[in-house]
Amino acid sequence: MAVIKVTGETFENEVVKSTVPVLIDFYADWCGPCKMLRHTVDAIAEERSDIKVVSINVDDESDLAEQFEIFSIPCLVIMKDGKEANRTVGLQSKDSILSLL
Amino acid sequence: MTYDIIIVGAGPAGLTAAIYARRASKSVLVLEAKAYGGQIINTPDIENYPVEAHISGFEFATKLYEQTVALGAEIKLEKVTEVKDGEAAKTVVTTKGEYTCRAVILATGSENRKLGVDGEDALVGRGISYCATCDGAFYRKKTVAVVGGGNTALEDALYLADLAEKVYLIHRRDSFRGEDATVERLKAKGNVEFVLNSNVTKLNAGKRLESVEVTDKAGDVKTLVVNGLFVAVGRIPENQNFAQLIDLDGAGYAVSGEDCITKLPWIFVAGDNRTKNVRQLVTATADGAVAATAAVKYLNEQA
Known part of the structure; x- marks a missing residue:
């Protein structure tokens, strides 16, 4: 599956109510490392049908960024049953991301 | 297969080395732990690289990557943990497997130095x-x-x-x-x-x-x-895994001159992880060219 772009409006349905774990990619268009990490996030979304992968633009969705207390990007947050289960900041290898799931 | 050259690190030095090695018709594998581009991807606007007055680090890295792949270099995202000498071939060990080659270019760059304060x-x-x-x-x-x-x-x-x-x-x-x-x-x-x-x-x-x-x-x-x-207290060269093979200075940099050679005839170093005065994008790519040319010369002399 492709990465789903989530907004404040769709967050509840796509993330909180998801029945499968959700990997959230918090990013910004001006952030180089975010763009690099996105290649890896895309690959994970393609390979793993058992999870949902979404992205949140911290500039457009500042309320969500604030709610998650995002102060460094790229930041990946893993949600399970609507709650944060894990997070990681900065560039990561695919394996280290998968190990968080 | 045994590669002619394995390059460790897909930053500007490593990818430029791959370009030069491919243009000399050598088989090349580039191994990178995280993502291609290296440190330059953090730079929003590069203003001191010849020809392009302004280019983002991301765009620079992407163009360089595409150029390298188009020339036939293989790039794998695997972290190198060890390099081993051998009679017939040298072995590069990663977190996922082992590869053999005849020459190695270490272009591992550096990582942020931490403060070293509890809780960091x-x-x-x-x-x-x-x-x-x-x-x-x-x-x-x-x-x-x-x-x-x-x-x-x-x-x-x-x-x-x-x-x-x-x-x-x-x-x-x-x-x-x-x-x-x-x-x-x-x-x-x-x-x-x-x-x-x-x-x-x-x-x-x-x-x-x-x-x-x-x-x-x-x-x-x-x-x-x-x-x-x-x-922002400096950077640490990522040479820890190669300390048994090549000489490192007190700060951990691979000891080498502008010729990018080391004490071992089959290992070359390029970019921020070696001893040098100027660590800039342009000197990293220059190192890539020098190291690859030296590696090609070494391989041709062995043949």
């Missing part, structure tokens, strides 16, 4: 950052501190001064290694306070960083209430 790792993303241009925007109208005395620290402080309400610049000496012109620009800013002859000795945090404790040379302790701390 847990606060990354919760107030501690190593990249002002990545994270500065989250500290608009807030109070931040930058720690360090080199150009990166000075430039970070300058960048943050335009966003944050107040910036403390903490440095362990009373003078800076970085450029005087940048220091003067910082002094002209109304919201930058210099905290000199001081070290960060404690991080106070709840869920997030709340304040930092600094201790000056006289032993006086003071607490600075900050929302963020940007660490």
